Amino acid sequence: MTKGPVRLDVSVGYALPRAGLPASVSFRKWVAAALAGRILEADLAIRLVDTKEGRALNRHYRGMDYATNVLSFPAELDEGIKLPPGVRMPLLGDLVLCAPVIAREAREQDKPLAAHYAHLTVHGTLHLLGWDHGDDVEAEAMEQLERDILAGLGIDDPYRAA
Numbered sequence: 001m002t003k004g005p006v007r008l009d010v011s012v013g014y015a016l017p018r019a020g021l022p023a024s025v026s027f028r029k030w031v032a033a034a035l036a037g038r039i040l041e042a043d044l045a046i047r048l049v050d051t052k053e054g055r056a057l058n059r060h061y062r063g064m065d066y067a068t069n070v071l072s073f074p075a076e077l078d079e080g081i082k083l084p085p086g087v088r089m090p091l092l093g094d095l096v097l098c099a100p101v102i103a104r105e106a107r108e109q110d111k112p113l114a115a116h117y118a119h120l121t122v123h124g125t126l127h128l129l130g131w132d133h134g135d136d137v138e139a140e141a142m143e144q145l146e147r148d149i150l151a152g153l154g155i156d157d158p159y160r161a162a
Contacts, residue, residue, distance in 0.1 A: 003131050005126055007042075008028065008031065008035065008041075008042055008043075009042070009043040009044075010024070010027055010045075010046060011044075011046070011049070011096060012024035012045075012046045012047075013045065013046070013047045013067045014047075014048050014050070014053075015047060015048060015049045015050065015053060015139060016023070016048060016049065016050045016099055019026050019125075020103075020113075021099060022114055022117050025090060026068045026117070026118075026147055027046050029118075029120060029153070030117070030118045030121040030122055030125075030153070031044065031046075031122075031125050032075075032153060033122065033131055033149050033150075034122040034125035034126055034129075034149055035125065035129075035131070036149075037057070037088070038129060039129065040094075040121055041090055041137060042090055042092040043053060043090070043091050043092060043126065044092040044093055044095065044104055046093070046094070046095045046096075046097065046121070047094065047097070048096075048097050048098075048099050049096055049097070049098055049099065050053045050098070050099065051067040051100045052067075052099065053064060053096075053098075054067030054068065054071075054096065054098030054100075054101060055061075055067040057071055057096055061073070062067070067098045067100070067101050068101060068155070069097065069101045069102050069105060069120050070091065070095060070096065070098070070102075070120040070123060070124040071095070071096040072095055072124045072125075072127035072128050072138070073093050073094040073095075073096070073123075073128075074092070074122050074127070074128050074130070075090075075091040075093040075094075075128075075143075076094040077159055089091060089162060091127045092125075092129075093128040095121065095124040095125065095128070097098075097120060097121070097142055099147065100153075102116055102120060110120050111158070115150075115155045115156065116158070118150060118153060118155050119146065119150060119155070121156040122146055122149050122150060123142075123146055126142060126145065128148065131145070136153045146158065147159065
């Protein structure tokens with residue numbers, strides 16, 4: 001575990017109207033909570049998209065023809081690559097959040113919308129750090145970590161049945 005504050009640069013882009021969506025400061029808080037004690041510096045981008053773009057990205061990168069709630073794209077840079085101006089290391093990667101899918105899930109699961117965004121932002125950020133849920137043991141470990149991070153933010157267990 002690392003100690004001290006996280007130097008964090010989170011760029012949030014809205015590819016759809018922002019009404020009803022969390023502000024960039026909320027996403028920064030949720031990412032910082034996920035990174036706290038795990039990494040000291042990080043640059044990442046978050047993009048909020050509509051169903052059409054979410055579906056296209058999921059189809060292109062995962063071969064799944066539907067919009068999903070969150071996609072994580074860890075940075076994979078070769079050593080010696082020259083970064084564009086303004087981009088600093090460590091470049092953590094990108095998160096894509098599909099706003100209509102997240103809103104639908106929050107309604108279906110009877111969860112506050114902001115809490116669901118917080119959960120999916122934490123979940124996606126942990127993927128950028130290398131966490132996965134490919135088997136039951138990994139899934140339980142990742143879910144417990146998410147519960148702990150969200151509890152620190154005052155957010156209920158996202159896996160508890162409503």
